[in-house]
Amino acid sequence: MEIAFINTPVGSLKIEGSREGISAIVFSEEAVPKNQKISPHLQQAVDQIQQYFSKKRTAFDLKLAPKGTEFQQKVWKELQTIPYGKTTSYQQMANQLGDPKVIRAAASANGKNPISILIPCHRVIGSDGSLTGYAGGLLRKKWLLAHESPVRQGKLF
Template identity: 60%
Template sequence: MKRVFIQSPIGVLELKGNAERLTSVLFKDAETVTNPKKIPNELIDAVVQLQEYFDGERKKFNLKLSPEGTDFQKRVWQQLQEIPFGKTMSYQQMANQLGNPKVIRAAASANGKNPISIIIPCHRVIGSDGLLTGYAGGLHRKKWLLEHENPSPQQTLF
C-alpha cells in the first residue's frame, strides 16, 4: 500500500492505494506534505484528478476505488457517487433510495465512515431541513466543498 500527503485548499489530504485501486482519501491535521516529485506512481492519477477538482476543472472522478467496509456501507458509498456535482441529497432521501426509510441512521453512520472523502462525495448529503449536518472532515470543509461545487446557488424567495 502506497500513500502520499497533499496540500489542498481545505487542508492536508492523505491518499492511500496500490496499482489497482484507491483505498482512502482522508483529512489529516499533520503538516507533512510529500514533495510532488515523490508521489508514488500508483497515486499520480488520484493526485492529478483531485488537483483538477480543486482548480475547478473536474466535476467527475475517473478512478478505480476500493473502500473497505460492510456490504451496507458499500451500498451507501455507491449511492453517494450517484449524487451529481453541485447537487445535494438529504439523509432521508438517501435512506429512501436505499429502499427503506427506516435505515436513515445506518445510512448516516455509513456516510460518516466513508474512507474516500471528496471522490465519494459524502459532503453532498445534508439534513432534511437543508442545514449542513455532520462531516468527518469538519463542517467548515463541507461548507467549502459545497460552495466550490455550486458557487452561486439558486436563491429562494420567501
C-alpha cells in the same frame, strides 16, 4: 499500500491506495513531505483531485477500493450518484436504498466513508437543509459545497 499527500485549499489530504485502487482519502494534519515521490498508482488520483480543486473537473475516473461492510459499500455507491453541485438528504438516501427506515444506518455508513471528495459524502445534508456532521469538519463541508455551487460564494475558509 502506497501513500501520497497533497495540499488543497481546505488542508492536506492523505491518499492511500495500490494497484487495486484508492482505499482512503482523509484530511490530515501531517505536512506534505518535500520531494515526495508519488507512485504511479496514486499519481492519477493526485492529478484529478488537483483538477477538482482548480474547477477543471466535476467527476472522477478512478478505481476505488474502500473497505467496509456490504451495507456500507451500498451506501458509498449511492453517494457516488449524487451529481457535482447537488445535494441530497439522509432521508432521500435511505429512500434510494429502498428502505426509509435505514436512515440512521445510512447516516452512520456515510460518516464512515474512507474516501473523502471522490465518494462525495459532503453532498449529504439534513432534510431541513442544514449542514450536518462531516468527518472533515463542517467548515470544510461548507467550503466544498460552495466550491461546487454554480452561485459565486464569498471566502469561506
